[in-house]
Amino acid sequence: MSILYNSRGMIYSELGDVRTAGEAMQLALDYARKTGVRSMLALALGNAADSQLRKGDFQKARSLAEEALALAQASHDLDSETLARQNIGMAKIGLKQIEEGKxxxxxxxxxxxxxxxxxxxxxxxxxLAQQLERMVDLDGAVQAYHHYRKLSDQVMRDDSRKAVLETQARFDNERQAKEIDLLNQGNLLKAEQVRAGDLRLRLWAALGGCVVLSGILMGLAYQRIRNTNRALALSNETLKLQGERDPLTGLANRRHFQSAVKRLADKGRFGGTVFLIDIDHFKRINDSYGHAAGDAVLVEVARRLRSILRDEDLVVRWGGEEFLIVLDAHQVASAGILAQRLLDKIAHPPISHGETLITVTASIGFASFPLAPHGVVLAWERAIDLVDTVMYMAKAHGRNRAFGVAAMAALDEAGVVDLCSRLEAAWHGGEVTLQALQGTSKTEESGR
Ligand SMILES: Nc1nc2c(ncn2[C@@H]2O[C@H](COP(=O)(O)OP(=O)(O)OP(=O)(O)O)[C@@H](O)[C@H]2O)c(=O)[nH]1
Incomplete structure (x- = not known):
């Protein structure tokens, strides 16, 4: 019964029904206490503490986590001990013992x-980032989020390496099929050539008055060969393009970005303006209207972004609900104007999906490179790290807004990395100048 209630609690917790999840976790705990099975009790205590944290009852969460810690230590269960310590820390942050909890x-x-x-x-x-954001420790939240992005990028890289291998295998199969197709076309081409050769021989044999006729036939054969070659070249070009497109939105994907960014980077150093756009509370859109509606939102946002940019501007689907824009321009002022247009274009009008109107907003981070005022040049990975951190500040400050780096008191890349790791404080301390913009209307922003 305890396992059953645990599962029920986890399902309701995923659905966001904190109250029903809490009741189920409490029942799971009661049953686990009755059975006296240590591992079951440790699991139930951990989940119950987690549930109290979500409910905001930090005192209760702390006492449940402390009970779980004692149990985990007695049974030398390092995983449960780590979870219990983490829950105790989170509860302390909630109880305003922020530094100790952190x-x-x-x-x-x-x-x-x-x-x-x-x-x-x-x-x-x-x-941790979300808890600190709730307790208005924005500097701590930005730092924790920075760690999260680094680690989740690493996890994603590991996962995506697996996915890439699978996709690669699929891609290889498709490519093999295409290559077989091309080979067939090649064979056809060769057959055409042989036929043209045959024709030539016969024509030479017939010669004499047939010279004019043979010339015409050879011309036709040559024309056919040229057409076949053109078709081959087109087919190769199509293959390359398909590999660099996001199939849902039709935008460029990360692979395309890697090759395009080389054009914008001088010896790995990056020049241009970068915008990172992340749709706000996108999970809620999926949860409220369904995955197909989420897909429709992504497609429409991609279309709106393209509609206000020039053909030569690079727009990339960077992640699930993230888009990256790279402009080959360096003016911070015009970047601010564009950021405001992007905010407004994404939010207005609401996106329609069937009968439903979905209100969508986004948070944006942007910066122009080399960085003002000292003209610091960065590797493109560092440039994107910086824009990602500024984008998270836009989230932490309420979403539906854009934050852009206007200036940084850094003389080299190491200085930028240092300021980036404590951006909120550096901003308040005047070491960094940020341009902060807000979407014109916050129709649906519900914050937390
Ligand atoms: N429909 C759809 N959903 C996707 C796709 N790719 C990712 N997602 C979903 O996007 C959601 C991203 O959620 P989170 O990372 O929690 O971010 P969020 O809800 O936007 O919250 P904030 O970024 O903090 O405002 C996850 O639920 C993913 O499942 C996709 O191609 N289609």
């Missing part, structure tokens, strides 16, 4: 990292 959560995440549990460590950083 230390405990970070130590618990460190243990998970040492154990090689990178996905759960990444989740830990994200939860």
């Amino acid at each position: 230390r405990e959560v970070i130590a618990a995440i460190g243990v998970a990292e040492d154990q090689g549990q990178m996905a759960s460590a990444a989740d830990g950083w994200l939860e």
